[in-house]
Amino acid sequence: MKFEKIAAPKGVREYLPPESQAFEWVREQLITPAKRAGYQLMELPVFEDTSLFNRGVGESTDVVTKEMYTFEDRGGRSITLRPEGTAGVMRAVIESNLDRGQLPVKVWYSGQFFRAERPQAGRYRQFYQVGIEAIGLDDPALDAEVIAIADQGFKNLGLKNYRLEITSLGDAQSRAAHRVDLVEYIAKLDLDEATRSRAEINPLRIFDDKRPEIKAAMQNAPLLMDYLSDYSRDHFEKVKQYLDTLGIAYVVNKRMVRGLDYYTGTTFEFVHEDLGAQSGIGGGGRYDGLMEVLGGQALSGIGFGLGVDRALLAAIAENTLPVQDFTSDLFIIPLGEELKGYALSVAAEVRRAGFSVEMAFGDRSLKGAMKGADKSGARYVAVLGESERDSGSVELKRMSDGTSISVKIEQLHTVLQA
Numbered sequence: 001m002k003f004e005k006i007a008a009p010k011g012v013r014e015y016l017p018p019e020s021q022a023f024e025w026v027r028e029q030l031i032t033p034a035k036r037a038g039y040q041l042m043e044l045p046v047f048e049d050t051s052l053f054n055r056g057v058g059e060s061t062d063v064v065t066k067e068m069y070t071f072e073d074r075g076g077r078s079i080t081l082r083p084e085g086t087a088g089v090m091r092a093v094i095e096s097n098l099d100r101g102q103l104p105v106k107v108w109y110s111g112q113f114f115r116a117e118r119p120q121a122g123r124y125r126q127f128y129q130v131g132i133e134a135i136g137l138d139d140p141a142l143d144a145e146v147i148a149i150a151d152q153g154f155k156n157l158g159l160k161n162y163r164l165e166i167t168s169l170g171d172a173q174s175r176a177a178h179r180v181d182l183v184e185y186i187a188k189l190d191l192d193e194a195t196r197s198r199a200e201i202n203p204l205r206i207f208d209d210k211r212p213e214i215k216a217a218m219q220n221a222p223l224l225m226d227y228l229s230d231y232s233r234d235h236f237e238k239v240k241q242y243l244d245t246l247g248i249a250y251v252v253n254k255r256m257v258r259g260l261d262y263y264t265g266t267t268f269e270f271v272h273e274d275l276g277a278q279s280g281i282g283g284g285g286r287y288d289g290l291m292e293v294l295g296g297q298a299l300s301g302i303g304f305g306l307g308v309d310r311a312l313l314a315a316i317a318e319n320t321l322p323v324q325d326f327t328s329d330l331f332i333i334p335l336g337e338e339l340k341g342y343a344l345s346v347a348a349e350v351r352r353a354g355f356s357v358e359m360a361f362g363d364r365s366l367k368g369a370m371k372g373a374d375k376s377g378a379r380y381v382a383v384l385g386e387s388e389r390d391s392g393s394v395e396l397k398r399m400s401d402g403t404s405i406s407v408k409i410e411q412l413h414t415v416l417q418a
């Protein structure tokens with residue numbers, strides 16, 4: 001009987017060797033700056049109670065209305081695969097009273113997120129983010145630090161062709177003032193029913209509408225930036241000054257609206273210039289009301305999510321991926337079955353000294369094993385036969401130029417070091 005093959009679900013992004021090594025490298029580079037700034041890991045479930053996202057992310061967003069993977073579990077509960085990370089972090093902080101300790105609570109996370117979007121290059125139904133959240137304090141210096149951490153992640157990748165866009169979505173007072181004029185403006189537009197009801201929940205959403213006719217209609221709409229309260233304007237000015245001090249370039253985008261409803265105050269996006277339509281490689285901002293809406297204290301917070309898949313595409317586009325890092329230091333070939341035990345123990349020993357070592361398995365000829373070594377990209381190759389075992393030394397071949405030197409087995413690590 002012949003079984004049919006099974007394909008991966010539509011729109012998911014998976015990473016197989018050798019590309020997965022580049023993926024892992026990108027993820028590490030992106031999160032290292034957060035670890036250096038004292039952010040600590042939070043490992044959270046990939047599914048949550050659906051109401052967490054309805055309430056946290058917002059009923060007017062595409063994410064909640066069209067893109068969530070929601071299902072009933074075996075106990076009849078409504079469960080959703082997390083479409084983003086901030087709501088879950090906030091849920092966990094409230095549930096475990098982390099906000100009653102030292103503030104800000106500073107955490108980082110990484111993992112898979114799920115949105116039922118139309119798949120295309122750079123847009124997937126399962127994608128990967130690394131993110132941070134700093135919860136409990138409202139200080140413009142913290143906003144600047146959070147932005148700087150994201151920026152350093154992209155710099156670690158060697159990226160240059162990206163820009164940072166920032167805006168302020170204001171505090172409650174600024175938004176209330178703006179909303180009055182915006183609602184009046186929108187009321188005069190010729191909008192379909194769905195768009196109008198979205199605008200009723202959050203009129204800012206209409207700025208995010210991609211249809212050309214709506215874009216044109218919104219051309220003269222009142223901009224939130226022109227309604228900022230003294231507090232919000234001063235806060236935003238300070239964030240900009242700190243970014244200047246840090247030497248981080250930015251452009252102010254007065255029309256930026258993010259896809260999630262919880263943002264207030266400082267809001268930002270990193271846009272890569274070589275990626276086409278899906279150019280947002282990361283984004284984030286402050287969220288004043290989120291904790292309260294989820295049943296916690298009225299504390300502000302700020303954070304970001306960086307798209308690892310898109311950052312990898314950007315690194316490929318800018319050709320910044322390291323080649324060398326992904327290959328082993330040493331490839332060991334045992335000459336025959338009897339030498340395998342010895343080869344295993346040499347490999348284990350050199351690995352304990354901190355090097356990556358691969359070994360040839362199976363019963364291939366020496367020629368076949370050499371081919372394997374070559375393909376692996378390992379820096380050095382050593383063939384272990386009886387004479388090597390008896391003498392305790394081996395010919396170490398450097399693959400870059402084919403030269404060999406004789407080395408004592410216990411000294412292998414000193415040569416690999418060089």
Ligand code: HAM
Pocket residue numbers: 083084085086115117122123124125126127128129131132133258259260280281282283284285286302303304305306307308309310
């Ligand atoms: P977001 O802008 O929705 O923000 O997502 C952050 C990043 O995730 C995007 O800039 C993009 O690189 C990547 N991303 C989003 N959707 C997809 C997709 N379908 N395929 C591939 N990559 C994607 C958030 O999720 C917020 N939780 C960020 C945040 C944290 N704000 C405050 N704290």
